[in-house]
Amino acid sequence: MTLILEVKDIYKSFDELAVLKGISFDVHQGEVKVIFGPSGSGKSTMLRCINMLDPPQSGDILLHGQSLMDPSANLNKLRAKIGMVFQSFNLFAHMKAIDNIALGPRRVLGLSKEVSMEIAHQALERVKLSDRAHHYPAELSGGQQQRIGIARALAMQPDVILFDEPTSALDPELIGEVLQVMLDIAKEGTTMIVVTHEMGFARAVADEMIFMDEGVIVERGTPQHFFAGAESERAQRFLHRLEVLYGQAEEES
Amino acid sequence: MTHGSLNGLGDSDMQELQEVIRWFQYIIVNGLPATLLLTFLGLVFGFILGLLFALGRVYAPRPIKVAISTYERIMRSIPILVLMFMFVFGFPGLFNFVGAGTNATLMAVAFALALRSSAYQAGIFRSAIQSVSPGQLQAAQAIGMTNLQANVFIVLPQAFRLAVPGWSNEYAVVIKDTSFAMAVGIAEMNKLALNLQVESPEFMLFILFVLTLVYFCFTYPVTKYAGEIMTKRLKRLGLGGG
Numbered sequence: 001m002t003l004i005l006e007v008k009d010i011y012k013s014f015d016e017l018a019v020l021k022g023i024s025f026d027v028h029q030g031e032v033k034v035i036f037g038p039s040g041s042g043k044s045t046m047l048r049c050i051n052m053l054d055p056p057q058s059g060d061i062l063l064h065g066q067s068l069m070d071p072s073a074n075l076n077k078l079r080a081k082i083g084m085v086f087q088s089f090n091l092f093a094h095m096k097a098i099d100n101i102a103l104g105p106r107r108v109l110g111l112s113k114e115v116s117m118e119i120a121h122q123a124l125e126r127v128k129l130s131d132r133a134h135h136y137p138a139e140l141s142g143g144q145q146q147r148i149g150i151a152r153a154l155a156m157q158p159d160v161i162l163f164d165e166p167t168s169a170l171d172p173e174l175i176g177e178v179l180q181v182m183l184d185i186a187k188e189g190t191t192m193i194v195v196t197h198e199m200g201f202a203r204a205v206a207d208e209m210i211f212m213d214e215g216v217i218v219e220r221g222t223p224q225h226f227f228a229g230a231e232s233e234r235a236q237r238f239l240h241r242l243e244v245l246y247g248q249a250e251e252e253s
Numbered sequence: 254m255t256h257g258s259l260n261g262l263g264d265s266d267m268q269e270l271q272e273v274i275r276w277f278q279y280i281i282v283n284g285l286p287a288t289l290l291l292t293f294l295g296l297v298f299g300f301i302l303g304l305l306f307a308l309g310r311v312y313a314p315r316p317i318k319v320a321i322s323t324y325e326r327i328m329r330s331i332p333i334l335v336l337m338f339m340f341v342f343g344f345p346g347l348f349n350f351v352g353a354g355t356n357a358t359l360m361a362v363a364f365a366l367a368l369r370s371s372a373y374q375a376g377i378f379r380s381a382i383q384s385v386s387p388g389q390l391q392a393a394q395a396i397g398m399t400n401l402q403a404n405v406f407i408v409l410p411q412a413f414r415l416a417v418p419g420w421s422n423e424y425a426v427v428i429k430d431t432s433f434a435m436a437v438g439i440a441e442m443n444k445l446a447l448n449l450q451v452e453s454p455e456f457m458l459f460i461l462f463v464l465t466l467v468y469f470c471f472t473y474p475v476t477k478y479a480g481e482i483m484t485k486r487l488k489r490l491g492l493g494g495g
Contacts, residue, residue, distance in 0.1 A: 053394060053395065076394075076397045076399050079394065079397040080396065081397075082395075083395075084395035084396075086388060086391070086395075088388055090386075090389060092393075093490050094490055094492065104397065104398075108397040108402070136490055136491070137490075138490055152396065
């Protein structure tokens with residue numbers, strides 16, 4: 001398995017508040033990592049550290065062995081290889097769906113207009129929204145906007161895509177269509193790091209799950225490991241709370 | 254000569270109508286070009302400077318930010334008439350490269366309007382740039398755009414749309430403030446209205462009404478379009494207020 005991304009002992013604090021206290025993990029080609037944990041545990045910050053939207057104070061992040069923390073690194077070029085899907089979609093509001101997707105290939109990868117449009121149409125097909133190509137983001141439902149967001153990331157043919165709670169801002173009836181797209185691309189071999197509480201998704205495609213709390217990795221393992229019973233008390237409690245929330249567990253305690 | 258009779262169109266009424274038409278013609282043909290030229294130059298140079306200042310106030314290092322905001326404060330607090338006097342009489346000959354005399358005076362007045370407008374336009378564009386959601390910039394960076402690309406393709410196009418209603422307001426201010434050019438001897442619309450007063454002082458109120466109507470015709474459609482239609486369009490794009 002080819003090593004794609006290495007996160008090495010990263011620390012991040014905002015003023016006095018330490019958010020990440022030494023996080024390390026590796027991501028291999030085709031792997032799906034699911035990060036979960038209570039809110040405020042540093043999951044989103046960790047994702048934003050990986051593509052340097054919020055650079056960490058120390059540690060290192062390597063993409064194919066190339067450091068993103070190196071001051072001489074071409075950060076824009078490295079970021080082009082790391083896709084990101086945002087909780088609040090962040091589609092470019094003044095552009096139609098198709099232009100949102102074609103912009104990166106055209107301006108960042110420097111491809112011709114025709115080729116960029118071709119790539120964008122293919123990406124739209126993968127998220128099953130070909131019929132919405134000429135709609136503006138504000139004319140689409142939340143679920144459709146997020147699928148366009150995924151297509152925008154896919155069109156760059158990145159080495160890894162980061163998902164920052166991609167379904168948390170959606171109405172319940174719209175979550176399914178987004179998860180389905182994520183399942184599809186995961187099965188097609190896309191390397192993904194997904195911050196989510198959707199345990200059904202984790203169970204179906206995660207190669208490894210990472211439980212974070214208070215800025216550290218508390219426990220990691222396969223979905224089977226976690227669903228058979230987590231070792232740490234914090235993970236147990238959190239998983240139980242999720243189950244209660246989604247109505248899958250009988251109230252015992 | 255009788256006037257003021259509203260029922261029926263007698264000879265004197267026809268004469269009055271022709272008189273009013275002549276006033277319109279006189280003001281529009283002789284005064285409107287100067288008014289529009291000053292408005293155009295003031296807004297265009299004000300736009301170029303204002304946009305640069307706005308970008309400076311958002312992205313430049315702190316000392317430049319301070320310098321620009323000081324400039325804005327000064328420009329906002331000088332009466333436009335003082336600025337015009339400054340460039341017409343204070344620095345005589347400064348604009349002689351466009352031809353001494355009327356041309357140089359026109360240019361000086363346009364420059365005064367532009368400097369003042371640049372301070373206001375800088376404010377309009379700065380707040381428009383800052384009201385583009387930070388997520389837009391992050392999404393652009395996340396696909397690997399440089400800061401310049403992110404601004405050219407994402408932030409500024411949205412900021413320009415957001416700025417249109419405020420900018421149309423600035424247009425309305427500048428076109429009306431061209432009237433001060435009368436004080437330095439430019440033959441713009443107010444100056445000509447005063448010429449008419451010399452001819453027929455008893456109709457001054459009517460002449461001023463004609464003048465008002467001309468200004469209105471050049472102001473209202475712009476603010477109407479920019480204020481209402483653009484706001485609706487912005488809403489459709491999910492920009493501005495939501």
